[in-house]
Amino acid sequence: MSTDQCVDKLKNRGIKPTAARIIVFKELSKQESPVSLLELETLIDTLDKSTISRTLSVLLEHHAIHAFEDGSGSTKYEICTSESNCPIQNRHIHFFCEECRHTFCLDNIHIPIVQLPQGFVMDSINYTVKGICPSCNSKR
Ligand SMILES: [Zn+2]
Numbered sequence: 001m002s003t004d005q006c007v008d009k010l011k012n013r014g015i016k017p018t019a020a021r022i023i024v025f026k027e028l029s030k031q032e033s034p035v036s037l038l039e040l041e042t043l044i045d046t047l048d049k050s051t052i053s054r055t056l057s058v059l060l061e062h063h064a065i066h067a068f069e070d071g072s073g074s075t076k077y078e079i080c081t082s083e084s085n086c087p088i089q090n091r092h093i094h095f096f097c098e099e100c101r102h103t104f105c106l107d108n109i110h111i112p113i114v115q116l117p118q119g120f121v122m123d124s125i126n127y128t129v130k131g132i133c134p135s136c137n138s139k140r
């Protein structure tokens with residue numbers, strides 16, 4: 001994503017495009033798989049950890065990115081690819097390989113929707129399948 005595209009995406013979500021927000025959002029848009037705060041810190045050497053962490057909170061609050069637990073022990077972040085609002089049924093599931101500890105986005109498989117009892121309001125669902133990825137499986 002170009003810087004201009006990032007600025008547009010942020011504005012669409014009602015986020016003021018500050019330099020730090022653009023840097024973090026752009027970095028996330030370049031990733032092929034979800035990354036942790038620690039990995040982002042390594043990728044972005046122009047911002048310190050607390051700035052990155054604060055920026056992620058703002059991006060999350062406005063649903064410009066998604067966060068989920070993948071079983072690796074740290075929260076992973078990825079950008080939201082939806083144009084405006086992002087209903088849960090649009091979100092994809094993740095696959096965590098217990099061998100190489102890599103998290104894959106299964107973009108074409110949507111999260112199954114569960115029917116909650118009356119009074120419960122859903123905000124997010126973590127849906128991660130764990131197992132062995134094709135590349136690790138072929139080495140067995
Ligand atoms: Zn989304």
Ligand SMILES: [Zn+2]
Nearest residue numbers: 097100133136
């Ligand atoms: Zn693997």
Ligand SMILES: [Zn+2]
Nearest residue numbers: 034078105106
């Ligand atoms: Zn994903």
